[in-house]
Amino acid sequence: MITVLTCFLEEVPNIRHLNLRNNRIKIIQSSTIDCLTKIPLVEVTIGGNELTCKKCSDYSSVQSLLKGYKLISDFDELHCETQTHVQVKVTTDLLTSLKFDCDRTAIIGATVASTVAVISAVCVGISVFLYKRKLQRKEDRMFRCVENLYRGEGFAVYMIYSSVDEVFVRSAVFLPLNEKLKQTVGVERDLVCIGDEQFRDGWNIYREIYRCMERSNVAVVVVSEGFANSVFCDQELDIAMQLKKPVILLLKGDVDINQHAELIQLLYRTNVRILFGYEGNELVLKTTWDKVCESFLQMG
Secondary structure (H helix, E strand, O other), X not given: OOOOOOOOHHHOOOOOEEEOOOOOOOOOOHHHHHHHHOOOOOEEEOOOXXXXXXXXXXXHHHHHHHHOOOOEOOHHXXXXXXXXXXXXXXXXXXXXXXXXXXXXXXXXXXHHHHHHHHHHHHHHHHHHXXXXXXXHHHHHHHXXXXXXXXXXXXXXXXXXXXXXXXXXXXXXXXXXXXXXXXXXXXXXXXXXXXXXXXXXXXXXHHHHHHHHHHOEEEEEEEEOHHHHOOHHHHHHHHHHHHOOOOEEEEEEOOOOHHHOOHXXXXXXXXXXXXXXXXXXXXXXXXXXHHHHHXXXXXXX
């Protein structure tokens, strides 16, 4: 039932015969052969064991057997089992075959590793290129948007809100947003279209909404309790969608989004919102106007 052979024969230097036949030894370690070599008069028999020569890891075992063939009296009877479960003799040709398998495995491993490395490098390169190109496109869009606004063409933002939020919109949104946009673009005119201040007197109101919306880069919808009941706001939002303008939701405090139209609910679920939350009794912007302006100009 012996499966592993570890040599302690230095303790019995006068040993003359070592019978290991018909056990379950699979491999012979080089250190065992080296140990036996130090006792030149010993005669070893190991036939009938389950020696294996299936894979590259068995190379050293077969090499050890060939190295100690003079010590093994029944060497000509030795057989080992190959990967196809065939019993073959232990020969130098077998050792050559195993070495070929080892070299092939190493070559395949190196080829796979180099291929993976090349593919990874290409993927990383493509990802970096696409990321840089995406950033460049954002910068280009922002540059064109600023340039158009600087030349006096249109507005950066069109505000859609309910009249019940008039005070909040003018004080907490319009004033800081308009000033930040003017600083960024470098102009003194208003860049936020609010209410009917930019409408032409005597003209059809829906035509004016259409005209100002068309000249605006983005539409900001102030979502509040009052907005849910405003038919006029819904019409402005419809015009923004018809003109395919980017629509950004601005949430005023805690809003029950289920009370609003399906389009508002869809935008709420899919796009990042501008949030105003209560700190004490005061509504406070949860981001910075710098970030808000940058987004507006990149989307324009």
